[in-house]
Amino acid sequence: MLYLLIIIVVFKSQSNIDNYVLYATSGLIFWIFFANVTNQSIASIINSSGIIKALNVPTVFFPLSEMISELFNFILTLFVFAIAMHWFGIQYSFNLLTIIPITILFAVFTFGITLIFCSLNVFFRDVGILWTTIQPAIFYLTPIPYPEKVLTDRYPLVVQLNPIYYFIKLEREVIYKGVFPSGELWLQCTVLATGMLCIGYFIFSRLKNQFISSL
Amino acid sequence: MANDALIEFKGVTVAYWQNNMGVFSIKDLITHRKNPFTTKTILHDISFEVKRGECMGVLGRNGSGKSTLLRAIAGVVKPQVGSIHINGSIAPILAIGAGLETELTGYENIELLLSLYGKPRKDVDAIKSIKDFSGLSDDVLRTPTKTYSSGMLARLTFSISVANDSDILIIDEVLAVGDQGFQHKCMDKIYQVKKEGKTILFVSHFPEDVKKLCDTAILLDGGVITHRGGAPEICDLYQKLF
Numbered sequence: 198m199l200y201l202l203i204i205i206v207v208f209k210s211q212s213n214i215d216n217y218v219l220y221a222t223s224g225l226i227f228w229i230f231f232a233n234v235t236n237q238s239i240a241s242i243i244n245s246s247g248i249i250k251a252l253n254v255p256t257v258f259f260p261l262s263e264m265i266s267e268l269f270n271f272i273l274t275l276f277v278f279a280i281a282m283h284w285f286g287i288q289y290s291f292n293l294l295t296i297i298p299i300t301i302l303f304a305v306f307t308f309g310i311t312l313i314f315c316s317l318n319v320f321f322r323d324v325g326i327l328w329t330t331i332q333p334a335i336f337y338l339t340p341i342p343y344p345e346k347v348l349t350d351r352y353p354l355v356v357q358l359n360p361i362y363y364f365i366k367l368e369r370e371v372i373y374k375g376v377f378p379s380g381e382l383w384l385q386c387t388v389l390a391t392g393m394l395c396i397g398y399f400i401f402s403r404l405k406n407q408f409i410s411s412l
Numbered sequence: 413m414a415n416d417a418l419i420e421f422k423g424v425t426v427a428y429w430q431n432n433m434g435v436f437s438i439k440d441l442i443t444h445r446k447n448p449f450t451t452k453t454i455l456h457d458i459s460f461e462v463k464r465g466e467c468m469g470v471l472g473r474n475g476s477g478k479s480t481l482l483r484a485i486a487g488v489v490k491p492q493v494g495s496i497h498i499n500g501s502i503a504p505i506l507a508i509g510a511g512l513e514t515e516l517t518g519y520e521n522i523e524l525l526l527s528l529y530g531k532p533r534k535d536v537d538a539i540k541s542i543k544d545f546s547g548l549s550d551d552v553l554r555t556p557t558k559t560y561s562s563g564m565l566a567r568l569t570f571s572i573s574v575a576n577d578s579d580i581l582i583i584d585e586v587l588a589v590g591d592q593g594f595q596h597k598c599m600d601k602i603y604q605v606k607k608e609g610k611t612i613l614f615v616s617h618f619p620e621d622v623k624k625l626c627d628t629a630i631l632l633d634g635g636v637i638t639h640r641g642g643a644p645e646i647c648d649l650y651q652k653l654f
Binding site (some may be wrong): 244247248249250251252253254288320321322323324376406407409410 | 428429430431435437438439441442483486487488489490502513514528590
């Protein structure tokens with residue numbers, strides 16, 4: 198919360214976006230969801246090594262359960278957010294309901310990344326540590342607390358290659374601008390989400406039978 | 413003949429990725445610059461059958477693949493080659509403390525394992541029978557299992573495993589750490605389970621126990637079954653060889 202306040206205070210004076218609080222927080226809640234899921238589930242397989250060694254339980258359930266509990270938190274956050282943002286000029290319309298498919302897409306994408314990290318973490322125990330250090334860098338490279346223009350004008354590649362950017366943009370169309378996102382953006386996000394899930398599941402299923410040799 | 417086989421192994425080979433270069437982090441990987449994983453075959457071309465109601469002993473030296481064999485039966489390890497068919501439910505592997513979450517208390521562990529076996533978490537009768545059989549006091553069961561001694565862990569794991577009425581019971585070296593009274597209790601329980609017509613896989617370093625309990629036995633050495641046959645012959649062989 199303090200983090201959020203500092204960001205809002207510091208960047209608000211620097212940027213000339215109208216309705217800055219709504220702009221920043223709409224991006225932040227999605228980022229926080231992403232960060233929480235990855236941080237929570239990265240050690241999920243290692244932490245349940247006792248069960249994995251003794252029982253024949255599908256290993257994918259361990260990251261999945263972390264993810265579902267975070268998703269539940271996120272849904273509660275969204276409700277509170279929707280009410281609180283009344284004072285910061287959110288426009289209530291049926292367009293806001295598209296946040297449901299957006300959340301599902303983002304959750305699928307996040308789960309794909311999570312599968313890669315938690316399975317690699319079994320073999321290389323510093324993946325989790327590396328991820329916590331890299332995460333702030335990704336956060337500041339994604340136009341969450343500052344306007345997109347800062348990056349798109351000078352370094353368009355940084356934004357274009359950042360998959361999280363597309364989801365933030367998609368969700369902002371709905372929450373911040375109050376319009377229905379364009380078909381192109383929907384397509385980009387769907388491809389990213391399914392692609393990431395496929396890559397993640399592929400890596401996970403190649404490694405899962407050997408988890409036990411490193412646990 | 414294949415119909416009454418409860419466990420059927422056909423040419424099963426299990427290999428682990430062995431990381432014997434000490435590369436356990438990305439940092440090591442970058443400085444090491446070689447693929448640190450070598451594939452090590454633990455079980456090689458294992459084929460056998462266990463019939464319903466049969467009690468099979470598994471004998472072998474340390475590191476001969478006994479535990480891996482049990483893990484393969486439990487489905488925790490998947491074979492690279494060959495196939496495993498199991499027609500029945502399996503109780504958790506009875507290695508000391510395996511399957512227990514060390515941060516949770518004894519009661520929470522009981523509930524966790526009950527629920528993993530598809531039973532209601534708060535099955536009062538089941539919890540009470542586990543508690544009675546283990547002989548652990550209420551105070552002990554309320555403390556995290558990380559504070560338990562190995563004997564207490566063995567008591568708890570054994571009690572939980574026999575409480576699930578599964579078709580196959582896997583016993584891996586648990587009885588070695590319990591005290592005399594509990595060992596007798598366990599052996600009695602094992603005989604009772606055997607009378608109920610359930611299948612038992614028994615791993616032990618004591619050929620005497622195997623001889624008493626088991627009908628058949630296999631002798632593992634270096635990941636292959638070197639001998640297979642009736643329990644008494646295999647036990648005599650084991651004592652002769654090692």
